[in-house]
Amino acid sequence: MTPIGKPMTMSISGDSGGLSAHIxxxxxxxxxxxxxxxxxxxxxLGGDDVEFLTEIIELFLAEGxxxxxxxxxxxxxxxxxxxxxxxxxxxxxxxxxGAVEFSRCxxxxxxxxxxxxxxxxxxxxxxxAVAMYSExxxxxxxxxxxx
Amino acid sequence: xxxxxxxxxxxxxxxxxTLPSPAGVGIKILEITRTDEFSADxxxxxxxxxxxxxGRILELANSADRAGQEPITTVSAAIxxxxxxxxxxxxxxxxxxxxxxxxxxxxxxxxxxxxxSLARAVAAKALAQHVxxxxxxxxxxxxxxxxxxxxxxxxxxxxxYAKVLLETRGQPMSVVLxxxxxxxxxxxxxxxxCMMLDWGLPDAFAGAVESFNLERLSKxxxxxxxxxxxLLRFADALSSAMLFTATxxxxxxxxxxxxxxLLQKVLDYSDADLDRLIGQIAGEWSRWGExxxxxxxxxxxxxxxxxxxxxxxxxxxEVALQTGGGIRCESVVADTIVTTxxxxxxxxxLGTERIKILAVDDDPVALRLLVATLRxxxxxxxxxxxxxxxxxxxxREGPDIIVADHEMPEMSGLELTRALRRSKRGSSMYIVxxxxxxxxxxxxxxxxxxxxxxxxxxxxxxxxxxRLRAGxxxxxxxxxxxxDRRTILRQLAEKNNFNRRLKMLSLTDLLTEVxxxxxxxxxxxxxxxxxxxxxxxxxxxxxxxxxFKAVNDNYxxxxxxxxxxxxxxxISSTLRGxxxxxxxxxxxxxxxxRGAVLEEVRILAERVRLVVEGNIVEAEGYRGRVTxxxxxxxxxxxxxxxxxxxxxxxxxxxxxxxxxxxxxxGARESSPCADESTTRRLSA
Numbered sequence: 001m002t003p004i005g006k007p008m009t010m011s012i013s014g015d016s017g018g019l020s021a022h023i024x025x026x027x028x029x030x031x032x033x034x035x036x037x038x039x040x041x042x043x044x045l046g047g048d049d050v051e052f053l054t055e056i057i058e059l060f061l062a063e064g065x066x067x068x069x070x071x072x073x074x075x076x077x078x079x080x081x082x083x084x085x086x087x088x089x090x091x092x093x094x095x096x097x098g099a100v101e102f103s104r105c106x107x108x109x110x111x112x113x114x115x116x117x118x119x120x121x122x123x124x125x126x127x128x129a130v131a132m133y134s135e136x137x138x139x140x141x142x143x144x145x146x147x
Numbered sequence: 148x149x150x151x152x153x154x155x156x157x158x159x160x161x162x163x164x165t166l167p168s169p170a171g172v173g174i175k176i177l178e179i180t181r182t183d184e185f186s187a188d189x190x191x192x193x194x195x196x197x198x199x200x201x202g203r204i205l206e207l208a209n210s211a212d213r214a215g216q217e218p219i220t221t222v223s224a225a226i227x228x229x230x231x232x233x234x235x236x237x238x239x240x241x242x243x244x245x246x247x248x249x250x251x252x253x254x255x256x257x258x259x260x261x262x263x264s265l266a267r268a269v270a271a272k273a274l275a276q277h278v279x280x281x282x283x284x285x286x287x288x289x290x291x292x293x294x295x296x297x298x299x300x301x302x303x304x305x306x307x308y309a310k311v312l313l314e315t316r317g318q319p320m321s322v323v324l325x326x327x328x329x330x331x332x333x334x335x336x337x338x339x340x341c342m343m344l345d346w347g348l349p350d351a352f353a354g355a356v357e358s359f360n361l362e363r364l365s366k367x368x369x370x371x372x373x374x375x376x377x378l379l380r381f382a383d384a385l386s387s388a389m390l391f392t393a394t395x396x397x398x399x400x401x402x403x404x405x406x407x408x409l410l411q412k413v414l415d416y417s418d419a420d421l422d423r424l425i426g427q428i429a430g431e432w433s434r435w436g437e438x439x440x441x442x443x444x445x446x447x448x449x450x451x452x453x454x455x456x457x458x459x460x461x462x463x464x465e466v467a468l469q470t471g472g473g474i475r476c477e478s479v480v481a482d483t484i485v486t487t488x489x490x491x492x493x494x495x496x497l498g499t500e501r502i503k504i505l506a507v508d509d510d511p512v513a514l515r516l517l518v519a520t521l522r523x524x525x526x527x528x529x530x531x532x533x534x535x536x537x538x539x540x541x542x543r544e545g546p547d548i549i550v551a552d553h554e555m556p557e558m559s560g561l562e563l564t565r566a567l568r569r570s571k572r573g574s575s576m577y578i579v580x581x582x583x584x585x586x587x588x589x590x591x592x593x594x595x596x597x598x599x600x601x602x603x604x605x606x607x608x609x610x611x612x613x614r615l616r617a618g619x620x621x622x623x624x625x626x627x628x629x630x631d632r633r634t635i636l637r638q639l640a641e642k643n644n645f646n647r648r649l650k651m652l653s654l655t656d657l658l659t660e661v662x663x664x665x666x667x668x669x670x671x672x673x674x675x676x677x678x679x680x681x682x683x684x685x686x687x688x689x690x691x692x693x694x695f696k697a698v699n700d701n702y703x704x705x706x707x708x709x710x711x712x713x714x715x716x717x718i719s720s721t722l723r724g725x726x727x728x729x730x731x732x733x734x735x736x737x738x739x740x741r742g743a744v745l746e747e748v749r750i751l752a753e754r755v756r757l758v759v760e761g762n763i764v765e766a767e768g769y770r771g772r773v774t775x776x777x778x779x780x781x782x783x784x785x786x787x788x789x790x791x792x793x794x795x796x797x798x799x800x801x802x803x804x805x806x807x808x809x810x811x812x813g814a815r816e817s818s819p820c821a822d823e824s825t826t827r828r829l830s831a
Contacts, residue, residue, distance in 0.1 A: 041608075042516075045516070045519050045520060045523065045608075046519070047523070055515065056515060056516065059511045059512045059515055060512045062511075063512060088554060088583070089509075089510055091583075092510060092513055092583075092605050093510050093512040093513055095605040096512050096513060096516055096605055097512065103605075
């Protein structure tokens with residue numbers, strides 16, 4: 001069985017139909033936006049339930065939008081607690097849908113929030129996370145359109 | 148008032164270790180309040196260690212019927228307002244509810260029991276304002292626990308009690324009580340009384356609840372609302388009406404309808420008043436149901452009224468059918484009422500042998516994946532979106548394994564674990580915590596709190612399932628241990644039951660089925676000691692059947708036996724509950740009377756004489772009456788011991804015989820016969 005949420009590979013090529021066209025991030029140094037293997041794991045888990053992948057992605061998009069808004073508001077008001085909660089939640093759920101780089105960024109942001117002296121790294125990392133989410137969102141919506 | 152002795156049958160039930168009881172904080176409160184001089188502060192601290200218990204007590208203290216008073220926000224303020232004893236009793240009652248479990252008595256509907264108890268509690272709370280000296284909280288506790296004796300029998304004697312329930316289904320409560328006594332030598336009314344005393348509730352409170360259990364209905368003409376037991380009777384009628392189902396017997400619906408009409412008369416309520424009252428009770432029932440996770444349903448005065456009318460019509464037809472004439476009315480009753488019955492039945496569907504897992508995560512994506520992963524592995528999965536919801540589901544459904552996220556708002560996975568470990572039901576669940584990679588520092592605290600294992604998030608399905616296999620082994624072992632425990636308890640209960648029956652047989656006269664001489668003498672010795680110690684009065688009445696030899700000689704021993712049996716029944720029927728008749732030998736009976744002096748006992752003896760005189764004995768070839776001669780001796784006459792007292796009673800019987808039979812004589816009474824001391828005992 002393939003692990004859920006842990007990418008087996010960072011390769012951009014995957015076996016997820018038209019997914020490869022959407023997994024590069026032009027705005028983020030060409031990093032991986034979605035891990036194709038994670039998407040395969042979700043499909044495998046859904047089995048005969050063809051709607052399962054769609055359901056998971058839609059759940060993530062609804063939850064993600066709310067969390068990113070929280071994160072954004074927290075960054076604006078320098079409310080570290082709000083940022084931390086949003087980063088913590090997004091770190092885990094984004095990994096499940098294969099948004100590996102975004103998950104790492106959230107983990108980094110969560111760690112920064114826990115430091116006493118966060119400096120400007122917190123704001124910069126936070127802004128990067130918000131921007132990355134937008135790419136993840138686009139990629140997932142495209143995947144939804146294909147499925 | 149002197150407390151009654153706790154019967155040995157209750158001690159046996161208690162020794163099974165499975166009686167419904169408070170747990171966790173409830174036990175701590177019981178310990179703190181064991182004596183009358185307990186510290187209210189200590190009790191308040193104990194209650195505050197349980198946030199949900201604190202919330203429930205505050206909600207009750209601030210409820211609508213205390214409107215106008217300053218809202219209170221602390222347990223100590225609740226103690227000030229309601230009194231330490233009331234708060235203690237509330238805490239114990241809530242603690243018993245939180246420990247509720249769907250037991251294995253197949254004929255007992257556990258969810259319906261709790262729905263009914265809660266409905267009775269809120270009805271009693273609402274009606275308490277009309278009862279002098281009873282607070283609404285007292286009514287609430289009494290309503291909630293009023294039938295805990297039934298629950299106790301269903302829990303301890305699940306299989307034989309299922310048989311009792313099935314055999315008495317649809318019958319009046321008096322039949323159920325008699326069947327319980329026949330099967331277990333104790334009934335739910337006595338058990339309820341003993342449990343309440345055991346939990347430290349006042350004797351008067353326990354006695355009132357027992358009185359309700361012994362007589363569920365207020366009597367036409369004597370109906371009043373002056374005591375806690377009156378309150379429970381009317382609250383029970385209202386709660387029963389709120390839970391009418393399609394299977395409620397028309398006889399019961401008729402009873403309830405009559406009780407509600409009586410209540411209207413007692414309170415001088417119009418239909419509009421009753422409508423308001425039922426609306427208030429139904430609303431509060433629903434709110435508390437949500438809070439305590441107990442099923443409720445939407446009811447209104449109009450739906451109850453309609454169902455009652457239809458039920459009473461069906462009852463009338465049933466009666467007409469039994470007495471000849473009338474049309475058979477198969478259609479019953481309450482289909483106009485939305486009842487909890489369906490939900491209750493559904494909720495009872497027990498799982499198969501599949502392992503039950505509760506998945507908990509506030510992240511919807513993680514939760515959906517967790518559920519899908521576990522279901523794919525064949526587990527029976529339920530889920531919760533936060534810790535509080537998980538707690539409720541865990542208490543209701545008793546999963547074998549819980550997989551919970553650690554970081555959740557309001558109630559974290561760790562807090563959930565601690566809360567579960569405090570409860571009896573949650574103490575044996577296997578708990579796996581999902582944590583972030585950075586959570587190593589958490590491990591020691593978590594293991595100390597009762598977590599069994601960890602899996603890192605985002606979880607690897609293969610790894611998670613492997614860890615759960617370890618949990619399944621533990622669950623399997625626990626199931627086997629629990630099964631063994633139940634078997635042992637059942638065998639123990641059967642052995643106790645068998646021993647009790649043997650003992651009872653050794654103390655019972657087989658012909659008349661009343662206690663035998665050995666039993667009678669044990670009781671007299673015990674009463675003597677009690678009287679000598681505490682001054683409680685008692686007396687003995689020796690009873691001898693007149694001319695019994697002639698009955699035997701003229702009609703044979705079968706008729707003689709029938710005369711003895713019928714006389715024993717006639718005597719029993721006229722005695723108070725605390726008095727006892729025994730066959731003392733041949734045609735002699737002994738009555739032991741508690742709490743009465745010579746003159747009072749003479750009156751009782753005269754009553755017995757008249758009842759026997761009027762009792763017609765029927766046997767094959769015989770129809771007649773016998774008379775009895777009675778001799779009374781009482782403790783207050785200053786005898787030096789039991790044998791002197793018994794001898795005096797015996798001599799008084801001789802006197803009665805000598806004076807013409809069919810009369811009562813007191814011991815040491817001067818005799819109208821001058822040569823009494825020389826008279827020979829006449830033939831019986």
